[in-house]
Amino acid sequence: MKLLIVNPNISSGVTDLIEAEARRVASSGVQIEMATAASGVAYIETRFEALLGAHAVAAIAGERKGQYDALLIAAFGDPGLHELREVLDVPVVGMTEAALMTAAQLGQRIGIIAISRRITAWYRECVDRYGMLSRLAGIRHLDRPLRDPATVREDHGDYLVELSRRAVEEDGADVLILAGAPLAGLARSVADLLPVPVVDGVSSGVCQAQVLTRLATMRAPSGSFAKPPLKLNVGLSKSLSELLARE
Amino acid sequence: MKLLIVNPNISSGVTDLIEAEARRVASSGVQIEMATAASGVAYIETRFEALLGAHAVAAIAGERKGQYDALLIAAFGDPGLHELREVLDVPVVGMTEAALMTAAQLGQRIGIIAISRRITAWYRECVDRYGMLSRLAGIRHLDRPLRDPATVREDHGDYLVELSRRAVEEDGADVLILAGAPLAGLARSVADLLPVPVVDGVSSGVCQAQVLTRLATMRAPSGSFAKPPLKLNVGLSKSLSELLARE
Amino acid sequence: MKLLIVNPNISSGVTDLIEAEARRVASSGVQIEMATAASGVAYIETRFEALLGAHAVAAIAGERKGQYDALLIAAFGDPGLHELREVLDVPVVGMTEAALMTAAQLGQRIGIIAISRRITAWYRECVDRYGMLSRLAGIRHLDRPLRDPATVREDHGDYLVELSRRAVEEDGADVLILAGAPLAGLARSVADLLPVPVVDGVSSGVCQAQVLTRLATMRAPSGSFAKPPLKLNVGLSKSLSELLARE
Amino acid sequence: MKLLIVNPNISSGVTDLIEAEARRVASSGVQIEMATAASGVAYIETRFEALLGAHAVAAIAGERKGQYDALLIAAFGDPGLHELREVLDVPVVGMTEAALMTAAQLGQRIGIIAISRRITAWYRECVDRYGMLSRLAGIRHLDRPLRDPATVREDHGDYLVELSRRAVEEDGADVLILAGAPLAGLARSVADLLPVPVVDGVSSGVCQAQVLTRLATMRAPSGSFAKPPLKLNVGLSKSLSELLARE
Amino acid sequence: MKLLIVNPNISSGVTDLIEAEARRVASSGVQIEMATAASGVAYIETRFEALLGAHAVAAIAGERKGQYDALLIAAFGDPGLHELREVLDVPVVGMTEAALMTAAQLGQRIGIIAISRRITAWYRECVDRYGMLSRLAGIRHLDRPLRDPATVREDHGDYLVELSRRAVEEDGADVLILAGAPLAGLARSVADLLPVPVVDGVSSGVCQAQVLTRLATMRAPSGSFAKPPLKLNVGLSKSLSELLARE
Amino acid sequence: MKLLIVNPNISSGVTDLIEAEARRVASSGVQIEMATAASGVAYIETRFEALLGAHAVAAIAGERKGQYDALLIAAFGDPGLHELREVLDVPVVGMTEAALMTAAQLGQRIGIIAISRRITAWYRECVDRYGMLSRLAGIRHLDRPLRDPATVREDHGDYLVELSRRAVEEDGADVLILAGAPLAGLARSVADLLPVPVVDGVSSGVCQAQVLTRLATMRAPSGSFAKPPLKLNVGLSKSLSELLARE
Secondary structure, X not given: OEEEEEEOOOOHHHHHHHHHHHHHHOOOOOXXXXXXXXXXXXXXXXXXXXXXXXXXXXXXXXXXXXXXXXXXXXXXXXXXXXXXXXXXXXXXXXHHHHHHHHHOOOOOOEEEEEOOOOHHHHHHHHHHHOOOXXXXXXXXXXXXXXXXXXXXXXXXXXXXXXXXXXXXXXXXXXXXXXXXXXXXXXXHHHHHHOXXXXXXXXXXHXXXXXXXXXXXXXXXXXXXXXXXXXXOEEOOOHHXXXXXXXX | OEEEEEEOOOXXXXXXHHHHHHHHHOOOOOEEEEEEOOOEEOOOOOHHXXXXXXXXXXXXXXXXXXXXXXXXXXXXXXXXXXXXXXXXXXXXXXXXXXXXXHHOOOOOOEXXXXXXXXXHHHHHHHHHHOOOHHHEEXXXXXXXXXXXXXXXXXXXXXXXXXXXXXXXXXXXXXEEEEOOHHHHHHHHHHHHHOOOOEEEHHHHHHHHHHHHHHHOOOOOOOOOOOOOOOOOEEOOOHHHHHHHOOO | OEEEEEEOOOOHHHHHHHHHHHHHHOOOOOEEEEEEOXXXXXXXXXXXXXXXXXXXXXXXXXXXXXXXXXXXEOOOOOOOHHHHHHHOOOOEEEHHHHHHHHHOOOOOOEEEEEOOOOHHHHHHHHHHHOOOHHHEEEEEEOOOOOOOHHHHHHHHHHHHHHHHHHHHHOOOOOEEEEOOHHHHHHHHHHHHHOOOOEEEHHHHHHHHHHHHHHXXXXXXXXXXXXXXXXXXXXXXXXXXXXXXXXX | OEXXXXXXXXXXXXXXXXXXXXXXXXXXXXXXXXXXXXXXXXXXXXXXXXXXXXXXXXXXXXXXXXOOOEEEEOOOXXXXXXXXXXXXXXXXXXXXXXXXXXXXXXXXXEEEEEOOOOHHHHHHHHHHHOXXXXXXXXXXXXXXXXXXXXXXXXXXXXXXXXXXXXXXXXXXXXXEEEOOHHHHHHHHHHHHHOOOOEEEHHHHHHHHHHHHHHHOOOOOOOOOOOOOOOOOEEOOOHHHHHHXXXX | OEEEEEEOOOOHHHXXXXXHHHHHHOOOOOEEEEEEOOOEEOOOOOHHHHHHHHHHHHHHHHHOOOOOOEEEEOOOOOOOHHHHHHHOOOOEEEHHHHHHHHHOOOOOOEEXXXXXXXXXXHHHHHHHHOOOHHHEEEEEEOOOOOOOHHHHHHXXXXXXXXXXXXXXXXXXXXXXXXXXXXXXXHHHHHXXXXXXXXXXXXXXXXXXXXXXXXXXXXXXXOOOOOOOOOOOEEOOOHHHXXXXXXX | OEEEEEEOOOOHHXXXXXXXXXXXXXXXXXXXXEEEOOOEEOOOOOHHHHHHHHHHHHHHHHHOOOOOOEEEEOOOOOOOHHHHHHHOOOOEEEHHHXXXXXXXXXXXXXXXXXXXXXXXXXXXXXXXXXXXXXXXXXEEEOOOOOOOHHHHHHHHHHHHHHHHHHHHHOOOOOEEEEOOHHHHHHHHHHHHHOOOOEEEHHHHHHHHHHHHHHHOOOOOOOOOOOXXXXXXXXXXXHHHHHHHOOO
16 A cells, blocks of 8 residues: 655755654554645745645645555645545544544544644644544643654653643543644654554554545545536646546 | 625626615715636536636735735625635625625524526525525525526516515415525515515625624634634635735 | 714713714714613613613604614623614614624633723623623623722723733733723723733724614614514513514 | 413414413313414424414513513424523423323334424424434324314314324324324324324423422523623513513 | 332442432322342442443342332433343333423523543443433533542532532523532422422432323333334343243 | 444344445454344334433443453444443544544535434434534434345445445535445445445444554543443342443
């Protein structure tokens, strides 16, 4: 199984972090390919930035069409997730959605730890779009920018444990999601300090991509995720128009 | 007041229809400018097509930045609405949202008449995103493609009246929205045959844009629609990167 | 267009405040008529007081029937709004509903600043009745009575800015509503100190009344806001029984 | 215990029906007093008619203040229920609310059989106001006016059984409410033909009034149902202003 | 009327407390029988403990089948309530559900005071299962174990008043439920110190059991609380298999 | 990894069906152990039957404690799922929950095909308990009992396709769940005839159990799924009391 993991941000350093965590968790039969957005911003925190990210992911998805068995969108809020599900013949997985659906099987109320204050509004809307708002205990966030992925445990470990404790005691969380790709390694390394089970988006995403590939039947022709009706289009890049084409 | 109305579809014929209805309803002090998406599809019915439309609207919004006092996105599902609200200093109005907020003041439960079956799932998600699902009586749809905007009353008038009757009697609607730009003229012309008040997106959008321009205070620096934090971006067209720039 | 604005409270001083703000914002073609409740209380804060207010508004609406093109109910919680929509042939606008539908087009989550603690429960129920509870970030309130409308900026300006800041930072509001008629002037005068856009009920109400008058089709005979079925009534004042009569 | 039962409609014939059912179900220690609205309409089906009914009930409640230990509002949609709870020192019960809270203890999803089509929208809003919409299986309604309370079983018995069967099989109801005062006798007389348990508003209301009187502690000074703050009022009838007075 | 009250906990001391409160509130015609779970835990606070309690209640219900006219389950979260409603021919009442449906008639938003922190999550899920989450103002809890039922007013009275005050002022509660069987006496004894009306589960349960017995029609054959379809069963105790048998 | 799959029904024939499907889908490293309820009913369709099933699953879980790395509850409505999550140190998976969380990643609105009419009410409550009611397009059901698992494709294939078509066209489903263990094989064999992707509970459950085992961190001490507080218990079987013990 070939799994294409796309970082909708332009930061190749974060792509490396994602890849490391993905390779650690993937089953032996999974062949991982990485891609980084060719356009967009360093770190998606808002709706507009997510639109840029979705566009960049779609370009990559179209460009490499036919070369992967599943696609994992590896950024907050899953930019382009529902959109690409309409046009691809393979499972499309979002790391936020995957983390939510995984966490939902470990506890009733889910707490989220996010990487910045600004991102929380956008993230809440994502949870709502997936119909999981009633399962959300709350979103708490780091209050300092990440200095360096390599030192994140030293820099943020204590505060993360403190946020987790509050999520459990004050918000009533039974399970936590560490919501940023840059936090991928952190989840594992501090897990034994935390009061409840914790999942992160990258490893959840890789595992759920494997599940969907294992289970999913052939692509079906109806429902609201069927291919868009054929119609005139203009002005699109070759990779985007490829996504609208019928075989 | 300069109102820029952007058709996120590539069809200039529909742009003309929108313009006619917009000019009919706008107050005398409103100067209307029209724009048509340079890329995308003939008619947006799905999430992926809406992503293309949002991107095309953003390109126009950036290109003409500083040349308008309000922006009206004139297609189903308001592609790019929340995204552009983050980056523009002027009111951004969506014709779906404007129609919903207008209709909500004419009756408690809102019925929507859509232009195709495929579009209904995407449209329902829009209503949900605006928090108005509890106000939605239901969505009914035409079952034949629109042959020609000029003959729409002859082609669909009877069926529209029938759909409206069912929306009221079977779904419990108190007010109706005719949800497609191509239906703009139709709403007015058949209004006297319908059992409840009816609004359409184009005229609602123009009127609400005038309200927001009249009322809105200067752009404020906080909340989740403040400008995205300044950060590195690459690979964006000049018009898109313009939207991320600070003055 | 003749717009009848009814203050459901008995306080003519507040009527004057409303009128000043209404005249400031209304388009040139709008002819404003004011009316003050002939019975009821000085300031509506509870459900029972709102029942008194609704009755007083209905009496005025019936008394002046045929003399206005739209009716604006100018008090918290829109007493009589849905009730009068059933019996009047013209648009009926509530300042709370109008403010909510306007604010909803400026941000995703709405914060409300109310004039007293007691009023907040009743106000929350109004937001719920309009189906907008999922859009409500929270309600905060002044903690001292308004001394004098003329000195409100001096008396409450600082605290209002503080409440607004908390609504944004702690509740996640993207847009604010200053919810009391007596605050009408205040919204505009402190807008430049606030962290997000702010609307008030009076100006929203006047603008939305203009929109509905511009758009609304003729009164329709079906749905749950059609005229009540003709039936025996007794003991009603002439103005109320007028509202039940068929032309 | 003195229970004042107020018919918010002006129809004394219906008052008699209510009284008969109330006397049948009340415990021996309950002394029942009946009252009929002095103003309003023959049968409340809409929001505006309910406003008239609420006003009439309030007038009676004030007029007889101090002469009853509990008040039962005996009409659809409980006109004046929340309002009067603020100003009376004794339990106030609504027959709709009482029926819902009783039915909720007999099955998970509640079906309602209403007396006319027009009434269903208003009734649905009541269920929503009580937070019970998720428990509502649906509302079905008789399609012919009630000819005569005395012949209701012959006139409507068969159709009622048919509606009940559909409410269970098509809507998934576990329990039914026969929602109109005029149906009070009917519920009991056809109960053995129905597929699920059935309750009616009058008997539920009488029983719940007894429960609240038995349980309720002395009137408490806080919360949103505390007495409205003392303030100026004008133009109110003696019975209404009595309700605002402090002892 | 014979009312069987089952304590799903194994603590006979609490059974005595429940009995005392039940006898105090029951009407003269009610004959109360008490039973205590033969297996399970000292005090149910979690979902698993509730499963044990539900099983124990079912065993008693089957063992004494035919010997009672109504069954009251007297513990937090009503273990076995919905389950037993399917198999018994008499009303089954839960003290939590009964308290909620009673409290709902005394105020719009309900605050709950629970006996321990751990129990609050499970209790919230119960409120949700009854569809009453929108009515829940919040759950607050004692922070020390109950030393002795006989000294509960001295031990916890002050803190209870403090929790109640916060539930009203900070959470917006209009009415309170004291949620544990051991608190039964307390509610009454401190009622005059509390800011809003207060109900407890035992007395609510006894009263609602009387209401249902008075009102409920004969057991009906359809809906999701009809008897389970007849089918093979094995390995059940005589009392449990009795519950599945048809007469 | 040792996966214990428990059939909460007493039917060993269905256990065989579950096992076949589980072995087909499990990864090579998964060692599957099967168990069948020692007490209970042939096929769980109601709440009371599920209580019996939950008890039987708990007995097996306690009896084999320490002998499995994950537990899969293989029946409708996941009897005992939340309860066992509190007391086991390993992941506990329910086939309904697993199917929902898997399906949620294949489409926005989920249609369920159930095995009998009676089961649908109980199943809807499960979906609600998982917070997924807003994602539920509807539940449709077979109308004839399953004659023989071996001939299910011949017996029900055509009707299943018909139900699926209606779930998509009339209910708006994007993805389907075939909800009964006896249907496990069917899903795969008719998948190519269906209009949208389809998942079944057994294979979803096995895959999700693998995900949770791969991801889950060590058992954490807080939140509402922590071990119940230590307290006195009596009358429990050795296997149940084992579940309450601390190591």
